[in-house]
Amino acid sequence: MSGGSPLTRSGTSALPGAGRTAVVTGASSGIGAATATRLVAEGFDVVLGARRMERLTELADSIGARALPLDVTDAASVEAFAGELDRVDVLVNNAGGAFDANRVEDADLDSWARTYEVNVLGTVRVTRALLPALVASGAGDVLFVSSTAGLVTYEGGSSYTAAKHGLHAMVGALRLELVAEPVRVIEIAPGMVHTAEFSLNRLGSEEKAEAVYRGVREPLVADxxxxxIAWALTRPHHVNIDLMVVRPRAQAAQHKVHREEA
Incomplete structure (x- = not known):
């Protein structure tokens, strides 16, 4: 996906993100790291936020971005992060994750609380903290990386689907509330994405994590x-991508995945 490069007043070509500051949460790996890298290439001044500062700083140094510590589950951390920012034109709320695959009858309530805290409350904290700057920018974007799990439920996914359904509902309400403001509210809902950590964090072992993708020809990757995300953010500002669902071709629905035999 790509769009034509805008022209500056002098008539020379400019990158789509030139002059705009983009914040990416959960940027130390996976979709967050890939998004940060892509937005730098699009000309954005990118600020990375995550807890793992060693990895975050290494990435920031390699792509020409700025790294700041951010724990979305900690109100003081979010406040300190926001206080370091002079301006924000774009917020990519990417921090999130799944931490179990239990049935409801075997629910781990600590895991449920962690899942909701990271995916919903953490996202609300960051959005609330940066929303004044997004409005003040005159052409702000707040983009949420949600999941098809926020649209469809499945067995063994109760904690994650409940949290992502909550996030999806919050995004819809926010779009209604901001309709008179110069801020777009965008949601990108990926299906099966093969990243290094998502399934590992959820299932606890490399073997179980790899089994999720076994036989699937070309699952999505973070890039x-x-x-x-970059395409949605670089549309003309009157164009709002309310919701984009993106899956690999091998995944026709949440529960329908074609797997090739070895």
Missing amino acids: DVADC
Whole structure:
């Protein structure tokens, strides 16, 4: 996906993100890291936020971005992060994750609380903290990386689907509330994405994590989602991508995945 480069007043070509500051949360790996890299290439001044500062700083140094510590589950951390920013034109709310695959009858309530805290409350904290700057920019974007799990439920996914359904509902309400403001509210909902950590964090072992993708020809990778994010953010500002669902071709629905035999 790509769009034509805008022209500056002098008539020379400019990158789409030139002069705009983009914040990416959960940027130390996976979709967040890929998005940060892509937005730098699009000309954005990118600020990375995550807890793992060693990894975050290494990425920031390699792509020409700025790294700041951010724990979305900690109100003081979010406040300190926001206080370091002079301006914000774009917020990519990417921090999130799944931490179990239990049935409801075997629910781990600590895992449920962690899932909701990271995916919903953490996102609300960051959005609330940066929303005044997004409005003040005159052409702000707040983009949420959600999931098809926020649209469809499935067995063994109760904690994650409940949290992502909550996030999806919050995004819809926010779009209604901001309709009179110069801020777009965008949601990108990926399906199966093969990243290094998502399934590992959820299932606890490399073997179980790899089994999720076994036999699936060309699952999405982080760069695919970053491409969708960059495309949505670089549309003319009157164009709002309310919701983009993106899956690999091998995944026709949440529960329908074609797997090739070895």
